[in-house]
Amino acid sequence: MGLINFLKSKFGKKKPEENYVKGLAKSRAAFSDRLALLAKKHAKLTPEYFEELETILIESDVGVSLTLRLIDELLEKSKENPNLSSQEANDELIDMMFVSYVEKGESIVNELSFKEGVPTVLLMEGVNGVGKTTSIAKLAYRYKKQGKKILLAAGDTFRAGAVEQLSIWASRLEVDIVKGKPNADPASVAFDGAKAAREGHYDLLIVDTAGRQQTKANLMNELGKIRRVIARELPESPIEAFLVIDATTGQNGVSQAKAFAEASPLTGIVITKMDGTSKGGIILSIRDEIGAPVRFIGLGEKMEDLVEFDLDEYLHALLVGDDNG
Amino acid sequence: MAFESLSERFQSVFKKMRKEDRLTEKNMEEALREIKVALLESDVNFKVVKAFLSDVKEKALGSEVTRTVSPSEQLIKICHDEITSLLGGDDSELTLPSKGRLTTYMMVGLQGTGKTTSAAKLAYFFQKKGFKVLLTSLDVYRPAAVDQLRDLAKSIGAGFHETDVHDNPRKVAAEAKKEAAAEGYDALILDTAGRLQIDEALMNEIADIAKEERPDEALLLIDASAGQDAVNVAKAFNDSVRLTGVIVSKLDGDAKGGSALSIKYLTGLPIKLSGTGEKVGDLEAFHPERMAERILGMGDIVSLVEKAQEQIDEKEAEKAAKKMMSGEATLEDMLKQMKMVQRLGSLGSIASLIPGMPKLSDADKERGEKEMKTFEAVINSMTPYERRHPDVLRFSQKNRIAKGSGKTNADINRVLKRFEMYKKMMSEMKRYQKGGKFPPGGLGGLGGLGGRGNGFPF
Numbered sequence: 001m002g003l004i005n006f007l008k009s010k011f012g013k014k015k016p017e018e019n020y021v022k023g024l025a026k027s028r029a030a031f032s033d034r035l036a037l038l039a040k041k042h043a044k045l046t047p048e049y050f051e052e053l054e055t056i057l058i059e060s061d062v063g064v065s066l067t068l069r070l071i072d073e074l075l076e077k078s079k080e081n082p083n084l085s086s087q088e089a090n091d092e093l094i095d096m097m098f099v100s101y102v103e104k105g106e107s108i109v110n111e112l113s114f115k116e117g118v119p120t121v122l123l124m125e126g127v128n129g130v131g132k133t134t135s136i137a138k139l140a141y142r143y144k145k146q147g148k149k150i151l152l153a154a155g156d157t158f159r160a161g162a163v164e165q166l167s168i169w170a171s172r173l174e175v176d177i178v179k180g181k182p183n184a185d186p187a188s189v190a191f192d193g194a195k196a197a198r199e200g201h202y203d204l205l206i207v208d209t210a211g212r213q214q215t216k217a218n219l220m221n222e223l224g225k226i227r228r229v230i231a232r233e234l235p236e237s238p239i240e241a242f243l244v245i246d247a248t249t250g251q252n253g254v255s256q257a258k259a260f261a262e263a264s265p266l267t268g269i270v271i272t273k274m275d276g277t278s279k280g281g282i283i284l285s286i287r288d289e290i291g292a293p294v295r296f297i298g299l300g301e302k303m304e305d306l307v308e309f310d311l312d313e314y315l316h317a318l319l320v321g322d323d324n325g
Numbered sequence: 326m327a328f329e330s331l332s333e334r335f336q337s338v339f340k341k342m343r344k345e346d347r348l349t350e351k352n353m354e355e356a357l358r359e360i361k362v363a364l365l366e367s368d369v370n371f372k373v374v375k376a377f378l379s380d381v382k383e384k385a386l387g388s389e390v391t392r393t394v395s396p397s398e399q400l401i402k403i404c405h406d407e408i409t410s411l412l413g414g415d416d417s418e419l420t421l422p423s424k425g426r427l428t429t430y431m432m433v434g435l436q437g438t439g440k441t442t443s444a445a446k447l448a449y450f451f452q453k454k455g456f457k458v459l460l461t462s463l464d465v466y467r468p469a470a471v472d473q474l475r476d477l478a479k480s481i482g483a484g485f486h487e488t489d490v491h492d493n494p495r496k497v498a499a500e501a502k503k504e505a506a507a508e509g510y511d512a513l514i515l516d517t518a519g520r521l522q523i524d525e526a527l528m529n530e531i532a533d534i535a536k537e538e539r540p541d542e543a544l545l546l547i548d549a550s551a552g553q554d555a556v557n558v559a560k561a562f563n564d565s566v567r568l569t570g571v572i573v574s575k576l577d578g579d580a581k582g583g584s585a586l587s588i589k590y591l592t593g594l595p596i597k598l599s600g601t602g603e604k605v606g607d608l609e610a611f612h613p614e615r616m617a618e619r620i621l622g623m624g625d626i627v628s629l630v631e632k633a634q635e636q637i638d639e640k641e642a643e644k645a646a647k648k649m650m651s652g653e654a655t656l657e658d659m660l661k662q663m664k665m666v667q668r669l670g671s672l673g674s675i676a677s678l679i680p681g682m683p684k685l686s687d688a689d690k691e692r693g694e695k696e697m698k699t700f701e702a703v704i705n706s707m708t709p710y711e712r713r714h715p716d717v718l719r720f721s722q723k724n725r726i727a728k729g730s731g732k733t734n735a736d737i738n739r740v741l742k743r744f745e746m747y748k749k750m751m752s753e754m755k756r757y758q759k760g761g762k763f764p765p766g767g768l769g770g771l772g773g774l775g776g777r778g779n780g781f782p783f
Contacts, residue, residue, distance in 0.1 A: 055371055061552040064365040128575060128603075129437025129548065158603070160480070161441075161473025168468035213578035246437060250368035250552025252580040273436065276521045278554040 023275045023299025023307075024314075031060055031279050035093075039086040045078045049086055053093070061250055061278065063285030070096055094315060097284060101311055104287050110268075110295045110308040112143070112204065118236045119151075119197040121205045124270075125223060125260055126244035128211030131272035133162065135244055135298060136206050137169035138306035144175060148203035152177040153193030155186040155226065156210040166208055176200070186210065190226045194233035214259030227264045240267045242295065245282065247274045253282040257290045268295035271309070275300045283314070348385045348396045356400060357382065367620045368580070370556050370587030373411065381407050408620070417570060417595030418610070420541050422456045422512040427505050429513045429538055432572075433531055433562055434546035436519030439574035441470065443546060443600055444516040445477035446608035452483060456511040461486035461501035463494035463534065464518035474516055481605055484510060494518070498534050515540065522561030532565040542569045544597065547588065549573050550580035559588045570597035573611065577602045581620050589613065656712040656740075659747050660704045663697060699732055703740045706730035715741055 034056045042049035050071055057067040070093060077092055078084050084092070114120050122139070124132045133156070140150050152170050156162035157180050170177035178196050180189035190207050197205040209226065212219040230239060243260045245253050260266060274280050274297050283294050294309040357378055364374045384403050422428040430447060432440040441462070448458040460478045464470035471488045478485035486501040498515055505513040515538065520527035535543055543566045547555055562568060573585040576599045589596055596611045704712060706729035711718060718726075723737050730736075 058365060058371045059553045061554070064362050068362075127550070127578065129439055131437055159473070160476035161469040164472040165467070165469035172468075213575060215577070215579045246548070246550075248435060248548070248552055248554055248558075249550050250555075250580075250584055251366045252368070252550035252578070253552075255579055256550070273521075276435070276554070277523060277557060278552060282552065 023305065031056070035090050039090050042086050045084060045086055045089055049089070050075065057281070059279075060281035061253075061285070062281035063251055063254065063288070066100070066285055066288045070100075098311065098315060101284060101287050104291045105293060110310075112240055113238045114148075114203060115236070115238050118234060118238075119202045119205050121194065121197070121207065121230050121234060121237050121239045123207050123209065123223075123227065123230075123239070123241040123264075124244060125209050125241060125264075125266075126211060127213055127256055128159075130211065130244045130246040130249075131298065132156075132211065132244045133165050133169070133208055135242075135270050135272060135296075135306060136166065136208055137173060138298070138303055139296070140169070140173050140175050140204075140206060141303040142306065143204050144173060149201070150175040151193060151197050151200065151202040151205045153189055153205060153207040154179045155189045155193075155208045157182055157184045157186055157189060158210040162208070162210065176202075186222060187225045187229045191229045191233060194230045198234060214256050214263075220259065220263040223260075224264045241265060242268050242270050243292070244270045244272060245286070247271050247280040247282070247298075248276060248278040249282055251282075251285070254285050254289050257286045257292055261290055261292060266292050268293055270294070270296045270298070270306075272298035274298055275305070283309075348388065348400060350382070350386065352396070353382065353385055353400065356397075360404060364583065364620065366581075367583035368550075368552055368555075368587075369583035369620065370553060370591060372556075373587045373590050377407060377411055380411070411590060417597050419570070419597045421454065422451055422458075424456075424511060427502075427510060427513060429502065429505075429515065429540040429542075431515045431517065431531075431535060431538070431540035431543045431566070432546060433517050433543065433566055433568075434519060435521065435548075435558060436467075438519065438546035438548045439572075439600055440519065440546050441474050441477070441516050442603070443544075443572055443574060443598075443608065444474065444514045445481060445483075446600065446605050447598075448478070448483040448512070448514055449481045449605040450608050451512050452481065457484070457509065458512045458514060459484040459486055459501065459505045459508070459510040460514050460516065461497060462488050462516045463497055464516060465490040465492065465494055465497075466518045470516075470518065477605070484508070494530060495534055495537065498538050502538055522558045528561070528565045535566040540569075542597075543567060544569065545571050545594070547571050547573055547585045548580075549576045549578065549582040549585065549599075551584040553584065555584035556588055556591050559592055559594060563592060563594065568594055570595050572596070572598045572600065574600040576600060577607070582616055583620055586613065586616055586620070654748055654751055656704050656707070656715055656744055657709075659744055660701060663700065699736050700740050700743070702730040703732055703737055715744060 038049065038052055038056065042052070053074075054067060054071055057070065058064065062070075073096055074089060074093060078089065112120055112122060124136050126132050136152065140152060144150055152166060152175060154163045154166045154177060156166070163179055163182070167177055167179065176196075178189065178193045180186070180192065186209060193205050193207055196202075207226065207230070209223065210219075212222075214220065227239065227241070230237075241264060243257060243266050245256060249256070257266070257269065269283075269286060269292050271280055271283060271294055280297070286292060287294070296306050297309050297314070299305045299307060360381070361374055361378060364377065365371065369377075381400075381403055384407065385400055388399060388403065420428065430444075432444050432447075434440050441464070444460060448460050451458050460474055460483050462471045462474040464474075465488065471490060475485050475487075484505075486497075486504050488497050494517070501515065502513060504510075515534070517531055517534070518527070520531070522528065545559060545562050545568050547559070551558075559568075559571070571585060571588055571594050573582050573596055576582060585596055588594055596613065596616075599609050599611045601607045601609055703726060706726045707715075707718075711722065711726075718737075718741070723734050726732075726737055727734050
C-alpha cells in the first residue's frame with residue numbers, strides 16, 4: 001500500500017487538522033496539483049516525466065542532493081518494475097520522502113519537555129529576520145494556555161526595537177519579562193532570566209537571542225556562552241534550543257542548521273512563514289543533512305497559528321490536499 | 326563554507342577529462358552535472374539553470390579547441406562567460422536625491438527581509454553625501470516596528486516622522502510627504518510593513534501608497550538566502566508596485582544570493598544595493614559580476630589568463646620562465662615579474678581574481694601596493710652585480726642601499742627574505758610545470774602560492 005493510501009485510510013476517519021489544510025493551501029496548490037498534473041500528462045515513466053519531477057522538487061526547495069537521490073531511486077524502481085505507472089511512481093516518491101525523513105532519527109515528541117520542580121529553558125536562535133520574536137510570543141501563548149507559568153528574557157540587546165517588541169508581546173500575553181539594558185551582554189540577560197526563573201518558580205523560561213549570520217564566529221560563540229551561563233544557574237533544568245528558519249529560505253537553510261547545531265546543540269527546528277507560497281522543502285533537506293527534527297511550524301499570523309509539526313499531516317496537506325475520498 | 330566551491334568540484338571532474346582533446350557531449354556530462362548542482366545549491370532559479378546549461382553545452386560543442394588550451398580550461402572559460410552574461414550585465418545605479426527637489430524612496434518586501442534596517446542604512450548613505458533625509462515607518466502591524474525605525478533614525482541623526490499605529494499607513498505616508506516638503510528635506514524614505522505577496526489586502530495597501538506618493542525608487546528587499554520562490558515574490562510585488570530595483574540583504578553570511586540574481590534575469594529588475602552587515606554603514610553598490618563569481622566560486626581565473634596572455638610579452642615571459650626553472654632567478658627577475666603582474670591591474674583586483682585567496686581588505690591592498698614600491702626602490706638602488714648575487718650584501722652595502730632608496734635596513738631585509746621565498750616558490754612551481762603549461766584543473770595551485778606570498782599574488 002502506498003503512503004497516499006495509508007494517509008487516505010488514516011485521515012478518512014480523522015479529518016486533518018483544520019489549519020494545516022488551510023495554512024498550507026498556497027503551498028499545496030502548487031505542489032500537489034503539479035504532481036497530479038504530471039501523472040496525467042505522462043502515463044508512462046518517460047524521461048520527460050523524470051525531468052519534470054526534478055523541476056517540481058527543486059522548485060519546492062527540496063534541495064538538489066536529496067532530489068537527485070530520490071529521482072535515482074525512483075529510476076531504479078522503474079527498472080525493476082517496467083510496468084510502474086506514473087501515478088504509482090508518485091505514490092512511491094511520497095513513500096520515499098516519508099521514509100527518508102523518518103529513518104533519520106527516532107520518533108520525536110514535539111512538545112517541550114518539562115521536569116517537576118525546575119523551570120524548562122528554551123533558547124530561540126536563528127539568523128536575522130526569520131521570526132524569532134514572533135515565534136516566542138506564539139510559544140508563550142501555547143504554554144500559557146497549558147497552564148504553565150512563563151518568563152521571557154529579552155536577550156536581543158543588539159537590534160533596535162527588539163526589546164520593545166518582546167515587551168509588547170509580554171504585556172499582550174500577560175506574561176513576565178526580564179529585560180537588559182540596550183547593548184548589555186546577552187549572557188547577563190540570560191543569567192538574570194535564569195535566576196528569576198528559579199527564584200520565581202516559573203515553569204518555562206524562553207530566552208530571545210539576537211539574529212546572527214551563521215558565519216560570524218564570535219556571535220556564534222556567544223550562543224555557547226549563553227547556554228553555559230544558563231546551565232550553570234539551572235543545572236537541573238531541561239534546556240531546549242530551537243533554531244528558527246524562514247520557510248522561504250533556500251539551500252542556505254542547511255548551512256544555517258549545520259552552523260547553529262555546531263555552535264550549541266539544537267533540540268529542534270521551527271519553520272516560520274509556511275503560509276506563503278514557499279513549499280518548505282527545506283524541512284526535508286535539513287532533516288536529510290542534519291537530522292534535526294522540525295518541532296513546530298508557523299502557518300499564519302494569529303497566536304494559535306504555530307502548530308506542532310506532524311509529518312503525516314504535513315505530507316498529507318502538502319501532497320494530497322483535502323479531497324481525500 | 327557550507328558547500329564545496331565549484332572550482333573544487335571541477336578539479337576532480339577535470340582530472341578525468343585531462344586526457345581528452347576536445348569537448349564532447351559525453352565528456353562534459355559529469356562537469357555539467359556538477360555545475361548544475363553548484364548553481365542549484367546557490368539557489369539560482371531552476372529555469373535560469375536550465376537556460377544556462379543548454380547555452381554552455383551549445384557553445385562548448387561548437388567551440389574550436391586550440392592547441393594551448395585544454396578542454397577543461399576551455400569549459401571553465403565558457404561557463405564563466407555565460408554566467409557573467411546571463412546573470413551579470415551592467416551595474417545599475419540608484420537615483421540619488423537632488424538638492425531642492427524631494428526624492429521619495431519606498432521599501433517593500435516579505436517579513437524579515439531587512440526593510441527597516443536597510444531604510445536606515447539608505448538614509449545614512451544619503452546623509453554622508455550631504456542630503457537631508459526624513460524617515461517614516463508605515464508598519465503599523467508589527468509590534469515596535471515604529472520604535473525600531475525611530476531608534477535608528479535617532480542614532481544616525483536623520484529626521485523622523487512620527488507614526489501613530491492606529492492610523493492608516495496611506496495617511497501616514499501622505500503626511501510624511503507633506504512634512505518632508507515643508508521642512509526642506511531632500512529625501513523621504515518610506516518603510517513599509519512586511520507582507521506576503523499573496524495577501525491581497527496588504528498588497529493593495531502598498532499599491533495605493535505607491536500610486537499616491539509616486540516614489541522615485543520602489544525597492545524590493547530580497548534576503549540573500551531566499552529560495553526558489555523568490556522570483557514569484559518579485560513578480561507579485563512588481564505587479565502591485567512598479568518596482569525600480571532590488572536590494573539584496575544579508576550578503577555578509579555565506580548565502581550565495583542565486584535567487585536574487587535570477588530575479589534580475591527573469592524579470593529584468595536591476596539589483597541596486599546590497600546589505601553586507603548589521604551596522605548602518607554596511608550598504609554597498611551591487612556588482613552583479615562579483616556575485617556571479619561568488620556563485621561559481623572559481624574567481625575570475627579566466628580573465629586573469631586572458632589578460633596575462635595579452636599583456637605579457639611572450640618572449641620575455643619565456644625567458645623568465647626558463648630562468649625561473651633553472652633556479653637561477655635574480656632580484657631583477659623578481660622585480661620584472663612583479664611589474665608584469667602590476668600591469669594586469671592593481672594588487673587588490675588581482676588577488677580577488679584568484680580562487681582560494683583570502684579576501685583582501687582595503688588596508689591590505691594599500692599595504693601591498695606600498696610594499697611593491699618599496700621593493701622597486703630598494704632593488705633599483707643596488708648595483709647590477711648585487712641584484713644578481715644578493716647573498717653578497719653585508720651591513721655596509723645595506724646601509725648604502727638604504728640611503729640611496731630612502732628606505733630602512735629592515736625594508737632591505739624584507740626584500741631579501743621575500744626573494745628567498747620567491748626562489749622556493751619557483752622550485753615548487755617547477756614540480757607542477759610540464760612543458761610550460763599551468764597545472765591542469767583550473768590553475769588551482771596558483772591560489773596556494775599567492776596565499777603564501779602575502780601580498781604577492783604570483
